[in-house]
Amino acid sequence: MALTFEVLGRFNRARAARLTLPHYVCQTPLFMPVGTQGTIKGLTTNQLEEIGCQIILGNTYHLALRPTSELIDELGGLHKFMNWPRALLTDSGGFQMVSLLHLADITEKGVTFQSPVNGKPMLLTPEESIQIQNRIGADIIMALDDVVRTTITGPRVEEAMYRTLRWIDRCVAAHKRPHDQNLFGIVQGGLDPTLRDICVKGLVERNLPGYAIGGLSGGEDKDSFWRVVAQCTAALPENKPRYVMGVGYPLDIVVCSALGADMYDCVYPTRTARFGTALIPEGVLKLKHMAMAEDTRPIDPTCACMVCKNYTRAYIHCLVTKDAMGSQLLSYHNLYYMMKLSRDLHSSIIEGRFPDFVCEFLQKMFPKGDVPEWVCNAMEVAGIDISSCCAPFSTAKDEH
Amino acid sequence: MKFTVKTWSSSGGGGRARIGVLQLGNCPTPIETPSLLLSTRKGLPYFISPDLLSSLPYPHSHLLQVCPLHFLDGLSTKTISRVGGLHQMLRLPEYVLAAVPRDSIQCLPEADSSNKAGASFETPCGRCLIKPVEYMEMISSMKPNLWATLADEVPAWVSEKRNRTSVDRTLKWLDACIALSPAEGAVFGAIVGGSSLEERKRCAQEVAKRNVSGYWIGGFGLGESRDERSALLSAATESLPQEKPRLICGLGLPEEVLQGVAAGVDLFDSTYIYHLTLGGFGLTFSLDSMEDNISDLQLSSADTDHTKINLRATVYRKDTRPIIEGCSCYTCQNHSRAYINHLLNVHEMLAQILLEIHNTHHFLGFFKAIREAIKVGKFEEFEHKFVQARRHQLAAAAV
Ligand SMILES: [Zn+2]
Ligand SMILES: [Zn+2]
Numbered sequence: 001m002a003l004t005f006e007v008l009g010r011f012n013r014a015r016a017a018r019l020t021l022p023h024y025v026c027q028t029p030l031f032m033p034v035g036t037q038g039t040i041k042g043l044t045t046n047q048l049e050e051i052g053c054q055i056i057l058g059n060t061y062h063l064a065l066r067p068t069s070e071l072i073d074e075l076g077g078l079h080k081f082m083n084w085p086r087a088l089l090t091d092s093g094g095f096q097m098v099s100l101l102h103l104a105d106i107t108e109k110g111v112t113f114q115s116p117v118n119g120k121p122m123l124l125t126p127e128e129s130i131q132i133q134n135r136i137g138a139d140i141i142m143a144l145d146d147v148v149r150t151t152i153t154g155p156r157v158e159e160a161m162y163r164t165l166r167w168i169d170r171c172v173a174a175h176k177r178p179h180d181q182n183l184f185g186i187v188q189g190g191l192d193p194t195l196r197d198i199c200v201k202g203l204v205e206r207n208l209p210g211y212a213i214g215g216l217s218g219g220e221d222k223d224s225f226w227r228v229v230a231q232c233t234a235a236l237p238e239n240k241p242r243y244v245m246g247v248g249y250p251l252d253i254v255v256c257s258a259l260g261a262d263m264y265d266c267v268y269p270t271r272t273a274r275f276g277t278a279l280i281p282e283g284v285l286k287l288k289h290m291a292m293a294e295d296t297r298p299i300d301p302t303c304a305c306m307v308c309k310n311y312t313r314a315y316i317h318c319l320v321t322k323d324a325m326g327s328q329l330l331s332y333h334n335l336y337y338m339m340k341l342s343r344d345l346h347s348s349i350i351e352g353r354f355p356d357f358v359c360e361f362l363q364k365m366f367p368k369g370d371v372p373e374w375v376c377n378a379m380e381v382a383g384i385d386i387s388s389c390c391a392p393f394s395t396a397k398d399e400h
Numbered sequence: 401m402k403f404t405v406k407t408w409s410s411s412g413g414g415g416r417a418r419i420g421v422l423q424l425g426n427c428p429t430p431i432e433t434p435s436l437l438l439s440t441r442k443g444l445p446y447f448i449s450p451d452l453l454s455s456l457p458y459p460h461s462h463l464l465q466v467c468p469l470h471f472l473d474g475l476s477t478k479t480i481s482r483v484g485g486l487h488q489m490l491r492l493p494e495y496v497l498a499a500v501p502r503d504s505i506q507c508l509p510e511a512d513s514s515n516k517a518g519a520s521f522e523t524p525c526g527r528c529l530i531k532p533v534e535y536m537e538m539i540s541s542m543k544p545n546l547w548a549t550l551a552d553e554v555p556a557w558v559s560e561k562r563n564r565t566s567v568d569r570t571l572k573w574l575d576a577c578i579a580l581s582p583a584e585g586a587v588f589g590a591i592v593g594g595s596s597l598e599e600r601k602r603c604a605q606e607v608a609k610r611n612v613s614g615y616w617i618g619g620f621g622l623g624e625s626r627d628e629r630s631a632l633l634s635a636a637t638e639s640l641p642q643e644k645p646r647l648i649c650g651l652g653l654p655e656e657v658l659q660g661v662a663a664g665v666d667l668f669d670s671t672y673i674y675h676l677t678l679g680g681f682g683l684t685f686s687l688d689s690m691e692d693n694i695s696d697l698q699l700s701s702a703d704t705d706h707t708k709i710n711l712r713a714t715v716y717r718k719d720t721r722p723i724i725e726g727c728s729c730y731t732c733q734n735h736s737r738a739y740i741n742h743l744l745n746v747h748e749m750l751a752q753i754l755l756e757i758h759n760t761h762h763f764l765g766f767f768k769a770i771r772e773a774i775k776v777g778k779f780e781e782f783e784h785k786f787v788q789a790r791r792h793q794l795a796a797a798a799v
Pocket of ligand 2: 761
């Protein structure tokens with residue numbers, strides 16, 4: 001185990017912790033921006049440090065293709081290759097294959113796929129995934145799991161869950177750098193509470209450095225989503241980090257943190273920036289919109305980032321989706337927003353004012369009090385009273 | 401704006417290369433010329449965000465060229481006025497903004513469609529005809545420190561008649577622009593004349609009669625040959641009063657810049673950097689050409705002409721050195737050739753950011769070397785050696 005996890009403060013299920021990794025001491029809850037190919041699109045590593053970014057996620061599948069894990073290894077690991085002094089996490093590569101390649105097929109051996117380079121059939125085994133990730137050298141590496149879409153039901157979900165458990169032992173056995181890298185197991189089991197329960201128990205028995213909740217944010221309804229998170233966080237050990245994979249909407253992060261999750265990753269903040277959308281406390285601001293052309297306010301008047309301190313919506317409006325600078329500046333702001341959200345979650349839990357923070361957050365996002373029902377339900381389980389920001393006779397339907 | 405010529409390249413006259421000092425109210429440090437105006441897109445460098453811009457050498461990175469036409473694409477002059485002009489909009493209060501109708505990259509003069517009412521340009525949002533009144537409306541709202549008057553630029557191959565017309569129109573628009581000019585901002589009168597020495601001279605002489613603070617030399621980089629360029633440049637600069645600054649657009653390559661400096665031009669645009677950056681090139685030529693030993697540059701490879709390297713080339717895949725060992729730019733201080741090679745391979749924007757930083761840094765260094773050479777009275781020698789060395793290198797690379 002190459003990490004320590006100290007819970008510094010709690011509010012019911014929510015926790016704020018210090019996560020000490022080989023390359024950085026992180027504060028949780030935290031958001032990890034996705035730097036697929038060894039860079040966060042349009043930002044320098046200096047800027048990422050300035051913004052307060054603690055961990056960057058790299059995609060093993062992409063890095064293994066280019067520049068290849070052998071090359072990264074030869075040049076001293078991904079930290080050195082991209083000159084990033086803080087923490088890194090790599091995924092297993094399996095999810096990318098299943099989601100990006102049509103011809104991926106999962107068997108007991110591993111994930112079979114057609115090479116995008118030469119079209120030949122290739123096989124990614126749990127052993128190989130770990131070997132590649134050992135070469136890349138991230139602080140946290142992820143076990144290869146059998147991923148099924150959450151919309152799929154029936155025996156395939158059960159098969160995937162048990163296979164994920166069998167594969168974790170192969171991953172642990174293959175892991176050559178347990179003193180430099182932390183192998184996280186991934187809880188699978190679709191939307192079935194029984195399967196999730198078996199998977200959590202199985203993984204906890206293996207005493208891993210940390211656990212991820214996988215197979216979510218794939219189109220399932222929000223009520224199912226938060227219930228799986230709540231079930232898993234309740235059953236996972238108190239003294240280990242919990243990572244909800246692929247979650248990145250600010251609202252989802254606030255809800256999951258209230259339920260006791262610690263880490264998140266998503267391409268959303270940077271991807272949406274490239275399409276001209278800014279994250280703001282009220283939700284989103286579409287800078288392409290014609291009304292922005294004459295708006296001389298900053299993107300978010302309450303934001304202290306380099307972009308909001310200097311530029312008007314009008315100026316950003318004329319840049320977005322046309323000029324590189326538009327996505328550079330918006331990505332900067334959006335990531336700043338996510339880092340600020342992480343810091344606010346952490347400090348409000350430490351300072352014992354987490355419910356106030358949640359209420360303020362919801363009030364800004366739902367000024368009419370139309371907080372979605374799934375959020376209300378989740379908050380009830382989290383033991384957070386949000387009645388002050390919900391409209392008394394809300395007829396709002398579950399949708400956000 | 402205050403401009404003073406400090407030194408001439410050769411004390412005995414003859415040499416026209418000169419050191420000038422440009423002082424502008426908002427920029428606290430005077431800027432020495434010859435100097436480079438950084439190309440911008442909508443006022444900011446193409447890829448260098450404002451926080452990174454400040455890492456470039458001071459004060460010479462503080463000259464920016466802006467193209468008012470860029471803002472046709474989404475921002476009204478009314479909004480720009482309301483914000484208080486471009487300095488305010490870009491939040492670059494201490495930068496010198498020089499407005500020129502074309503950017504030499506994406507906004508180019510379209511001589512066939514220009515008419516007596518105005519100049520036509522090919523831009524990313526289509527072809528547009530700009531009349532002096534409209535242009536001055538942009539200038540008044542943007543409030544640049546200095547701006548060039550509207551010109552009817554023609555390529556080198558047009559007829560004598562079309563070329564004469566272009567001079568006539570440019571002079572007419574010059575008067576129109578001056579008549580409409582706002583109180584602030586230095587006017588740079590546009591000089592054209594295509595590839596005709598007489599027309600170049602005529603235009604310069606006429607512009608010299610007007611009440612302007614400096615001169616903008618247009619119509620270069622539009623098909624003229626290298627051999628005729630020096631004479632054309634001189635035809636214009638010879639007819640201009642010496643105490644006012646001269647700005648030129650469309651000269652890119654280092655050799656072309658040297659030709660301009662030799663003819664007494666003070667300010668240059670930097671399309672070269674843009675093209676290098678997009679092409680995946682990093683500048684590597686030596687900045688002390690005076691001592692450069694040509695025989696050292698025997699190593700020949702397809703990936704370099706010894707003035708720049710193509711970072712896409714596979715030889716850099718494992719090259720952990722910076723683009724230039726010892727370069728103090730952000731890129732070389734932080735990243736390897738191998739990393740940039742990877743970023744280019746996977747089409748990541750950070751490649752362009754890092755290359756634009758290094759190339760701008762290095763090209764600013766080139767201008768510094770030019771100024772040093774003029775100061776010690778050795779510009780002609782510098783130019784000769786530099787051009788010779790490049791020729792040898794290019795020839796060696798071609799083998
Ligand atoms: Zn901001
Ligand atoms: Zn450099």
